[in-house]
Amino acid sequence: MRNEQEVLAQLLQLAERDDRIRCVVMNGSRVNPNAPVDFMQDYDIDFYMTNLGDHPYNTDRSWIEAFGERVVVQYEYFEDGSSIYMMQFKDSVRIDLSFKDIGSIQEVYQDSLSKVLLDKDDLDLKLPEPNDSSYLVQKPSRYLWDVHIVELWWLQVCIAKELWRDEIPRAKNLYDQYFMESLRFLLEWHVGANYDWKVNVGTAGKWFKRFLEPDIYEQFLSLYCGADPEEQWEKLNQAGELVRRIGVPLAAKLGYDYPADEERNVTEYVEKVRRLPRDAQSLDG
Template identity: 55%
Template sequence: MRKENEVMKQILDFANSEDRVRAVMLNGSRVNPNAPKDIMQDYDIVFFITDIEDLSYKIDQSWISAFGELVIMQQNDFEDGAYIFLMQFKDGIRIDLSFQDIRRIEESVREDTLSKILLNKDDIELKLPRPNDSSHYVLKPSKKEFDELLNEAWWIQTYVAKGIWRDELPLAKYMFDVILMDCIRKLLSWYIGENHKWNVNVGKCGKWFKGYLSDEIYNDFISIYPTIDYEEMWQSLFRAGKFIRRIGEPLAEPLGYSYPIKDDINVTEYITKIKELPKDAKEFR
């Protein structure tokens, strides 16, 4: 596996050899002083280029071989004309290399506080703060955002319960694993944000939750993830409700919002009835 200095040299050597590449920026976890360091860290690189309308880098992709042998690559486009190559190499190195218009460099460096300029051929004057993850902090929710999330967290449980009762596993799993768990992760990120005065970055999809929660709360959270066994899914669903209440009620108070206890009680009672409903039931009692 290549060392960091080897990868950075390859990136800068390539940039220096390409006249269209006028500046290079590193961002993401490798700039974040608070991010855990390990061999799986990506290299998030931005090439600021002239003539963004010239698509030669996209049309002829032979240049990629300069960075190693690919496992797989994904290329995506952005609305502003920028584009990115997500490249996983066989030696374990991953480089996410985006190409942006050089005319947007000042705007780009302001968008992400985890940015470091590695190359500036034209000595463009740029004011970058010391790298920090403030632009990735959890944002305090508005009352509307809080109310909508809690409403969704309880509403979607009726879908999960119905899917289990009907033996519609793909539907039940999607509603639980994706929709409901996304709600819980968002709620938990707000809980952590409030406890850290909204100066905290919990990472993509809450990947750093473990470092910000007590062992008890974290273990309670991960116990919610269900299997494909319906009985275990029912137990996980009821644990999810208890967890939402455990996190949502104490969070609502300092925010000055109201926890939807009526929805909590009504939905819990409703899905309990579905669980107890015979599979051949002809009416709901």
């Protein structure tokens, strides 16, 4: 397996050979002093170049071969002409390489995890030492709080309807994607408040284990479930317990309102739907 110095040398060699590539910037976990270190960390690299619409890397992809044997490569092209190659190699090296217009170089100031590796034009960007200040959990506005805390009860009604209809793919879509996303927001804010809003929990809460209380973390993980309807009913009920456990004290800490009436009404409604026979014509059965 190649080490970091070898991989960066390969990337810089490619950049130095091409006059169109004027600046190389690395960002992401490899420049984050607070990120866990392991051999699978991605290399997030931006090539800033002139004549962006005229470069050959998107049409002739033989250049990828110099980086090793591929497992899979994902490519994405954007409206501004930039593109990204997400490349996984057999020795476990993963490189996400973006090609961007040099005219957008000022965007590096928007990402505190930016480190210049090559500057052919002496731009002297004067970036601060990489830090994760751009990724700290932000205290929610009252509006954002209201949106997600009510969403956590609103979605339970929607999920209950789909479970009663035996439309499991839609129920799982609502629960796994939308409900769990709002729950992650709630847990992020819980952690943020506990750490004085100076904490980064990682994408989709991937570092929750480092910052959540162990019992809360285990309770959160236990809410993930399969496609069995009865299991999903149980997890929906348990999820409500976690929302209440975190939401009530957090609302008080933030100085916002907790939707106690919605919680009570939704809990009663969901339980009524759960008891309905499949051939019911109304909530009365």
